[in-house]
Amino acid sequence: MSRSKSPRVDNRKKSIGGLGELMLAAGLKTTKIQIGVPIINAIKRGPKTGLPKKTGPFQESDRLPPLTGGKIIATKRNSASPRSAVLKRTVQEVEVQSKTASKPKKKEITPLSELDQKTKYLKSIYDEETIGKRGHAEHIANRPQSKIGATRPPHLMLSETKLSLERMGLDNVVTCNHELHRDLTQDDRREIQTRLAHPGACIPKAREAGRPVDLVIGIDVGSTSSKIVMRFPYEALGAYAVPAPKGMRADGHPYYWTTGLWKTTEGVFRLLPSAGAKAIDRLKIDFLSANLDEARLDHPATYAMTAWLTLLLRQAMGWLRLTLTRGTQDLSLRVSVNCGFPMQSVENPASERAFHTCVTAARRLAMSNSELSSSTICAAQRVSDEDDASVSIVPELIGAVTGFCNSPARKSTDYLLVDVGGLTVDCVYFRLNEPDPIERSISVFGTSLESYGVDVMKSWVKLGNPAEAVSALIGHLMCQPVVSSKGKRSVIPGRKLERTQVFLIGGGRHSKEHRDGLPWALNSLANSTFAAKFEAADLTIDREEIDVSLAPLGRDCGRLLVANGLSFPEHDMPNWKHSGEVPNIPTVPPRNFEERFVGPEQT
Structure with missing residues (x-):
């Protein structure tokens, strides 16, 4: 026979409701529903939850002792009931645990030394007043030398790296140009002198006797190495990379020229060193950082760049005549020059025109074997561009992807x-x-x-x-x-x-x-x-398209990519x-x- 619900169950719910109100008043806001309902279910289940189920009269030994520090809450239930004692103890446990859990944890505070260090570092970078008084360059130079550590905040890593590079400067950079032409031998000197002394080392001034043939010279002037490729686009002669003597090679590659030349005590630019001559390298960096335009061509960077291009053209023409003597002796060469320039600099009209003037002057000076001094270069730069169509300034990007675009x-x-x-x-x-x-x-x-x-x-x-x-x-x-x-x-x-x-x-x-x-x-x-x-x-380049026979089959010739693309005619x-x-x-x-x-x- 099933037991029917008695009014005592309603009284129990009522007591639990009163308990929830007391708990809510005590600040235990989250325990009314989470605690009240399980307690009612525990009272209903009885033995299943481990609670004693008394059938006889209540004994004093059945009473549970209160928790230490707990708070006795009075209810409307009969205090003689064992379940009432269990209910009191449960409420006491919940109240103690809730108050203990509600205490906020102490936040971890960054040590003051680290904050001071970061603040001092930021002030040293962004102190506009200090920079304004001493100047930006002096401010950077006087800053203490500090290394970039892994403990540096990520958002400061890039800015600190740039400042560290600026402090170091390019003067402390060791490149392949270090001690320019230090391994130059007598055979290397004779090779360069033979090329420059050949009668065909000069670009023809006018149309010569013979069949006219187009010759395109692509020049890639790099910061540490330069490359030259000569191409007969409409003849079976093909394309050739101009080799460099062993003592003038960059990274020991037969077709990479070390970018650098010499200026004698008389002020003459030459490829070979002499007593008292001064080495000039980093031609490209100096030219790009000079912020040149047509009104400011009277600059050492323009003289060095023009002289370097002129000497490259002269020795390349002499090498071609010596190598292809039979193939070119009856030809009237129409020489055009394509020179590469960074895309970002091409987008600057003033810089692009200044470089175009240097290349045009170099082609004009390559028509003769006269000495290259600052005065002769300046005079060649001021001459009107009558043969402007034979010179083109092409972005290095175009030279690099020309072969890819045709593949x-x-x-x-x-x-x-x-x-x-x-x-x-x-x-x-x-x-x-x-x-x-x-x-x-x-x-x-x-x-x-x-x-x-x-x-x-x-x-x-x-x-x-x-x-x-x-x-x-x-x-x-x-x-x-x-x-x-x-x-x-x-x-x-x-x-x-x-x-x-x-x-x-x-x-x-x-x-x-x-x-x-x-x-x-x-x-x-x-x-x-x-x-x-x-x-x-x-x-990469196609070795079957260009003659690079001096480089072994396993040797990489990828740096010839730009010069090879520049040797194509402009419409290709x-x-x-x-x-x-x-x-x-x-x-x-x-x-x-x-x-x-x-x-x-x-x-």
């Missing part, structure tokens, strides 16, 4: 090119467009150029700085052209990420620290509108537009939808 592997999509040199790193973000099978064009979205080359970063790490900071610096440099593409290409939120090939070129493309900048950039751009799926790829290169010429994608103007509906004032 079956090309695809109309976005690419990122990273040119890692000895002193500089040049990044270009562009798109290859192919509206028809014949015409190809390149649209540049963004560029970045900094002095973060392999030799610079190696010298910086040798000072005791961590190599991990190099990857963050290079990754940040890779992100800049991608972020600057905002507005020039369509970005659809939530779209499927397309594969973006990253072409790593230059002498430092195998540097681990520089290659690790790619995953850093990938993580930095993740979860943003510029997110992409970067994949590293190497561009893809058309290009720099970032200033690429228009922004038109956006839909905001619409005022309230004007299309009846407002509350009209109803």
Whole structure:
């Protein structure tokens, strides 16, 4: 026979309700529902919960002692009931535990010494008043030399690395130009003198007797090495990379010329050193940092660059005549020169015109074997450009991707090119467009150029700085052209990420620290509108297309990539537009939808 509910159960619920009100008044806000209902269920279940189920009269031994520190709460139940004692003890336990858990934990406070250290560091960087009084350069030079440690906050790592590089300066960088031409032998001297003394070492001034033939010379002037490729585009003679004597090679490669020349005590520029002559290297860095224009050509950087290009052209023409004597003796050569220049500098009209003037003057001076001094170079620069069509300034990007654009592997999509040199790193973000099978064009979205080359970063790490900071610096440099593409290409939120090939070129493309900048950039751009799926790829030259027979089959000739592309005629290169010429994608103007509906004032 089932037991029916008695009024005592209602009284129990009523008591529990009163208990909840007392607990709520005591500040135990979260225990009314969580504790009250389980206690009622425990009273109902009885023996299942381990509570004693008395059937006879209550004994004094059945009473449970109160908890130490607990608070006895009076209820309407019969105090002689054993379950009432259990209820009192349960409430006491809950109250003690709740008050203990509600005590707030002490927050961990950063030691004052670390705060003072960070504040002092920030003030030393951003104290505008101090910088304004002493000047920025003096402020940086007088700062104490400090190493970049792993304990440095992440958001200060890039800024501190840049300041540390600025303090170090390029004068402390050890490159392959260190002690220029120190291994020069007598055989090397005779080789250069023979090339320069050949009658055909000069570019023809006018049309010579014989069949006219086009000759295109592509010159890639790097920060530490220069490359020259000569091509007969419409003849069976093919293309040739001009070799360098052993004592003038960069990294021991037969086709990489060490960028540097000598200035004698009489002020004459020469390829070979002499007694008292001064070595001039870092021609490209000095030229780019001079902020030149047509009105400021009277500068040592322009004289050195013009002299270097002139001497390269003279010895290249002499080598060609000596090597291809039978093939060129009956030809009337029409020589044109394509010289590479960083894309970011090409976008600067003043810098591009200044470099164009230097190349034009170098071609004019290469028509004779006169001495190269500051006065003769200055006179050649001021002559009107009558033969301007034979000189072209081409972005190094175009020279690097010309072979790729003419290969079956090309695809109309976005690419990122990273040119890692000895002193500089040049990044270009562009798109290859192919509206028809014949015409190809390149649209540049963004560029970045900094002095973060392999030799610079190696010298910086040798000072005791961590190599991990190099990857963050290079990754940040890779992100800049991608972020600057905002507005020039369509970005659809939530779209499927397309594969973006990253072409790593230059002498430092195998540097681990520089290659690790790619995953850093990938993580930095993740979860943003510029997110992409970067994949590293190497561009190489076809050894069957160009004569590089002096280099063994296992020797890499990838640094000839730009010069080889520059040796093509201009109409064989893809058309290009720099970032200033690429228009922004038109956006839909905001619409005022309230004007299309009846407002509350009209109803």
